[in-house]
Amino acid sequence: MSSNLVVMRKIVQQLRFEASINRVKVSQAAAELQQFCIQNALHDPLLTGVSSSTNPFRPQKVCSFL
């Protein structure tokens, strides 16, 4: 049996599998993605901003009494 035939059989088998899945409507998928982003917006420091006092990457300035 030629290798081309083996390859072709595998391609068809893969396509059969991929064709069989259930697909959700894009409008529903989009709505859920939006909801996820909005619900998590307050927990996203890159959206809410990071205050200087809690910013781990900003060098901490030390206050001292003179």
Place this chain on the structure above:
Amino acid sequence: MAAEKAEMDKLKKECDALRTQIEAARKAVNDGSMSASAGGVAGLGRIQLKLRKNLKGHLAKIYAMHWSADSRQMVSASQDGKLLIWDTFTGNKLVAVPLKSAWVMSVAFAPSGNLVASGGLDNICTVYNIKAASPKTLRELDAHTGYLSCCRFLSDTEILTASGDTTCCLWDLETGKQKTVFTNHIGDCMSLALSPDMNTFISGACDSLAKLWDLREGACKQTFSGHTSDINAIAFFQNGHAIITGSDDCSCKMYDLRSDQEVITYQDPSLNAGVTSVALSNSGRLIFAGYDDFNCHIWDSLKGEKIGVLSGHDNRVSCTGVPNDGMGVCTGSWDSFLKLWN
């Protein structure tokens, strides 16, 4: 011979019919665009992040970086032949791992923080114990017949690799052997990402396709097309239902896994540079995409608009990453520097 030809013709016909069927099924659920339905979502305005740290230490192009799960340590790989492990809070270098082969293309931190892995043109994924007194080679995973483009730990005992030999592979670190080989791409695999639930992973390749794989079954479950050139970068949306890809065709795309199709393209006529890397902010709303134009551009993932830019590198941005706590974004460049922004 005649019987073979007959079967071949039959299979080709079935192949075409199945592709048509898949396209029709995708069209049937395509009842609205992502950006249109995001019309009701408030815009973000311009996102301006500040440069907080410029990490100097590498002596040549940086090809890859990966955050530790602790959101504090980070590992970077450069073709100066070293991996550097950084404390990003202080900017200090904690560990330097000398590489046998300087041609490194990928680096990964294990979730435990005990191990790092790297690989590149040597075709080998080398795993190092960085908790030892000096970094010790734990394993050399040698079975790929092409370069190692990406690696990601599942745990201290399992690692996934993507290779220029067009396969991805799951390895058992206790035995050093391949557990599963994932074959289906017809071009070099360039990037991979693990799903949040660790049951699946996605790969992007030079065949311009992204594929979703079942980790335990070893099978390709879904294939996503649309890009017109190599996919260099890929990431999961935090809820595990969508993926973001970055390509040499100068665009990024979001594919929804459950609708089985592309739902939005992030592209701008003024951007004529390939995308090298992608990372998402913690809510998924911001996409940080590194480009060959020396910048990391920021996209609103829902609206498809470019809303910011991280400028400062003097050469291609080769890697981008957001730590688990989402407190910042790191960019690494061929200019040999890593920058931290928030």
